[in-house]
Amino acid sequence: MTKRVAILISGGGSNMVRLVESMVGDHPARPCLVLSNVPDAGGLQKARDMGVPTAVVDHRAFKGDREGFEKALISEIDAYQPDIIALAGFMRILTPVFIDYYAGRMLNIHPSLLPKYRGLDTHARAIAAGDAEAGCSVHEVTAELDGGPILGQARVAIDADDTPDTLAARVLEQEHRLYPAVLRRFASDDRRRLDL
Numbered sequence: 750m751t752k753r754v755a756i757l758i759s760g761g762g763s764n765m766v767r768l769v770e771s772m773v774g775d776h777p778a779r780p781c782l783v784l785s786n787v788p789d790a791g792g793l794q795k796a797r798d799m800g801v802p803t804a805v806v807d808h809r810a811f812k813g814d815r816e817g818f819e820k821a822l823i824s825e826i827d828a829y830q831p832d833i834i835a836l837a838g839f840m841r842i843l844t845p846v847f848i849d850y851y852a853g854r855m856l857n858i859h860p861s862l863l864p865k866y867r868g869l870d871t872h873a874r875a876i877a878a879g880d881a882e883a884g885c886s887v888h889e890v891t892a893e894l895d896g897g898p899i900l901g902q903a904r905v906a907i908d909a910d911d912t913p914d915t916l917a918a919r920v921l922e923q924e925h926r927l928y929p930a931v932l933r934r935f936a937s938d939d940r941r942r943l944d945l
């Protein structure tokens with residue numbers, strides 16, 4: 750049975766594009782929705798251009814009412830009956846209510862070698878700490894922010910003259926390899942960890 754994947758974005762959607770492009774041929778899943786909480790997110794048009802249905806649930810309309818926002822999010826997502834939810838640059842912190850509702854079938858990509866540098870500004874923090882390497886992680890989403898079981902990681906050496914932007918660009922290239930590879934395994938119910 751082909752799995753249905755809903756992808757949640759807030760921005761340009763470069764990871765979303767790689768995920769959609771990867772779900773072809775003998776891939777065990779197909780995209781069923783790209784949803785954004787930002788109405789003018791650049792990724793929405795990219796999804797439409799690839800023929801994937803899109804939707805918007807604007808969190809600002811809920812004026813801080815997280816429960817109301819998440820109820821609307823769930824009803825919009827469930828209208829497309831996804832088996833898997835892939836967070837790809839979705840910049841809203843989700844509550845345990847939403848996370849429990851999709852427990853065991855929601856993934857996220859994070860631009861650091863978790864458990865190091867949960868949260869924001871991961872590249873600046875890795876450079877400031879004098880780390881030799883940075884990278885990205887795909888993990889299952891649990892109520893612990895960026896804390897769920899790690900399903901895959903890719904590493905990138907940090908150069909002496911790296912800035913957060915130059916490092917972010919090289920890490921993003923690895924994200925584009927890692928996330929499709931992990932999604933393929935996840936959609937085949939293969940939870941083995943992948944290190945690229």
Ligand code: GRF
Pocket residue numbers: 758759760761762763764765837838839858859860885921924
């Ligand atoms: C990625 O670096 C991802 O790891 C982070 O947000 C960024 C989204 O980029 N959570 P894009 O929208 O997929 O290009």
